[in-house]
Amino acid sequence: EVQLVESGGDLVQPGGSLRLSCAASGFTFSSYWMHWVRQVPGKGLVWVSRIKYDGSATTYADSVEGRFTISRDNAKNTLFLQMNSLRAEDTSVYFCARESGRATLFDWGRGTLVTVSS
Amino acid sequence: QSALTQPASVSGSPGQSITIPCTVTSSDVGSYNLVSWFQQHPGEAPKLIIYEVTQRPSGVSNRFSGSGSDNTASLTISGLQAEDESDYYCSSYTRGTFFFGGGTKLTVL
Numbered sequence: 001e002v003q004l005v006e007s008g009g010d011l012v013q014p015g016g017s018l019r020l021s022c023a024a025s026g027f028t029f030s031s032y033w034m035h036w037v038r039q040v041p042g043k044g045l046v047w048v049s050r051i052k053y054d055g056s057a058t059t060y061a062d063s064v065e066g067r068f069t070i071s072r073d074n075a076k077n078t079l080f081l082q083m084n085s086l087r088a089e090d091t092s093v094y095f096c097a098r099e100s101g102r103a104t105l106f107d108w109g110r111g112t113l114v115t116v117s118s
Numbered sequence: 119q120s121a122l123t124q125p126a127s128v129s130g131s132p133g134q135s136i137t138i139p140c141t142v143t144s145s146d147v148g149s150y151n152l153v154s155w156f157q158q159h160p161g162e163a164p165k166l167i168i169y170e171v172t173q174r175p176s177g178v179s180n181r182f183s184g185s186g187s188d189n190t191a192s193l194t195i196s197g198l199q200a201e202d203e204s205d206y207y208c209s210s211y212t213r214g215t216f217f218f219g220g221g222t223k224l225t226v227l
Binding site for chain 1: 152154156158162163164165166169170175207209210211214215216217218219220221
């Protein structure tokens with residue numbers, strides 16, 4: 001069974017940094033593209049970032065480009081999101097997701113809440 | 119610029135069928151063929167229910183179906199049940215980025 005478990009969400013001040021993790025199990029992690037998607041509670045889903053199975057390629061939403069960095073450790077089956085220069089508008093639940101087939105987000109974690117506030 | 123437009127809300131009575139449209143606006147015609155649909159109950163993770171416009175993942179009820187015409191993909195739920203009351207999102211992909219529709223709240227009357 002595929003499992004994705006996010007962690008690292010916290011309350012952080014504007015301008016601060018935070019690193020999220022997503023522990024993967026139940027599949028060959030090193031074979032799949034992985035994503036981060038966020039959602040303000042009560043609002044819609046917003047795609048954040050994507051990383052190739054070997055970590056050699058990444059893409060970002062314009063809203064986080066230059067502030068967030070997606071990475072992965074295939075030896076530890078873990079996906080990361082380093083978030084710097086955080087803003088109030090980054091407050092969201094952050095989900096990790098596994099891409100499979102043709103650009104389809106097949107599996108999702110339950111999310112971790114990031115709150116940016118002074 | 120790419121965008122997906124879906125109605126904010128739809129409703130139906132138990133046993134009825136409803137359809138949620140998702141209009142794809144993109145210069146990349148391939149993005150239409152990569153439309154997925156997700157169901158999300160409050161406080162839970164999104165769940166994939168349709169991918170590549172018409173494909174249904176293993177384990178998803180056959181009451182859920184996807185279709186498409188021109189630049190609009192649609193999700194149809196037949197035999198509405200109380201448990202179908204949820205938020206539904208369409209999504210697609212183009213040129214390295216993913217994007218979502220604004221979401222549709224389905225109310226089962």
